[in-house]
Amino acid sequence: MNGLRRVIPLVAVSSLLLSGCGIAIPADPHGTLDRVRGGELRVGVSHQPPWTETYDDREPSGDEVELVEQFAAALDADVEWAEGGESALVRALERGELDVVIGGIADDTPWAERAAATRAYAESIDDRGERTKHVMLVRMGENRFLVELERFLDREGRG
């Protein structure tokens, strides 16, 4: 069991190193959570009632909009809304111009190739009896932020 004897110290030392550095795991490569906390949460909203409703003359409303507002409040952040179609919003997410995209997005969304979907936090049944699980999208690889949002949705969502 020579191999194992080599591995155990390796794992032990590296976990010591990691905890010693005070690095929170997982971390955000682009530092999203640190920037949002006490700052601004930039949210893209696509019109999809009853989850999200956008208007010309006032701020959006809907179940997901309220959830995001609560999430922002928990992080002590102000929400800045951006309205548009999913395509444009996901592109902005990829460029790092948005932090979250909402709009009644289903868990089998094709955008999962280009954005990180949260775990499903709510379920709906449409007229034809089909079940849809709902997710939010965040920027790829911002894992600390993703886990923070999922933790919030675990508490507040209707999973």
Added chain:
Amino acid sequence: MTARFGRNELPEQQARSLKRAIRIEWATIAFLAVAIVLIYLVMGSSQAMKAAWIEDLLSLAPPIAFLLAVRIIDKRPTPRYPYGYHRSVGVAHLVAGVALFAMGTFLIVDSATGLLGAEHPPIGSVQILGQTVWLGWLMMGVMALTIPLPIYFGRVKMKLAEDLHDKVLYADADMNKADWMTAVGSIVGVAGIGIGLWWADAAAALFIAASILWDGVKNMRAAITDLMDTRATTFDDGRPHPIAGRIDDYLRELPWTDEVGSRVRDQGHVFHVESFIVPRNRQVPSLSALTDARDACIDLDWKVQDLVLVLVDELPEEVGGPAGDRQSERNR
């Protein structure tokens, strides 16, 4: 029933080793089945975990090939398969090698694309007993669990492979021994994502893919050379097998032989030997002298059963005869 490889009855020690090998290969399959399910459950979108998962899937091939082969080579030679069924081992070996090679190539391309495209792998959380836990911790935990057993399997199989002269078992042992590096590689990759190094995952996947590819190249080369009837080597292809020299030495000592040279090919487990003999003074020996010589050679090693003695007036060049420009035995 006596354990056998085709016509060869196994000596007691080899029969015991074969039983142990069959047991440990079943244990390997059971272990891999559990590991494959566990890794699949926590794999998420980590490329390194995907590579480790595929490697575990491929690791199923050698044990299955071995267990199938020991059933097939049980059969004795028939008129349709006059050399017996031993080559099934070589065929299984080649198939496993090609699978490893193809999968390694695919994973290298797949991981390199991710690295060059700067894909940031998202790893979210799971909910366990009401707690939200980062999936990366589970990934590292599962991979750490898969480290100790393959190392143990690898060591035991290596000894059995030598005992049974089984190259599929050897290839399997070699892969098991290297498996812990795959596990550590994927742990490092996921830990890298954990501290915000998005490229660590793809880099670890590349490392694992390279090790799969290397396994494939090694196994393919070994299987192809055996199917090409290269001279028989030891179980690890380390050096020419000593049996050819021992047979030649024995035959050379006989009073009725002048020059001796043998061709030995590895049929998988057992050897097929053709010994060319130039009789002393060109005198054909008696049938009983030939039979005694053959029986004595077979007693030298359990791997030798299929042995042919050929009386010739001049040794073929390949086994030590004089260099000639003839194109065939008759056309000189």
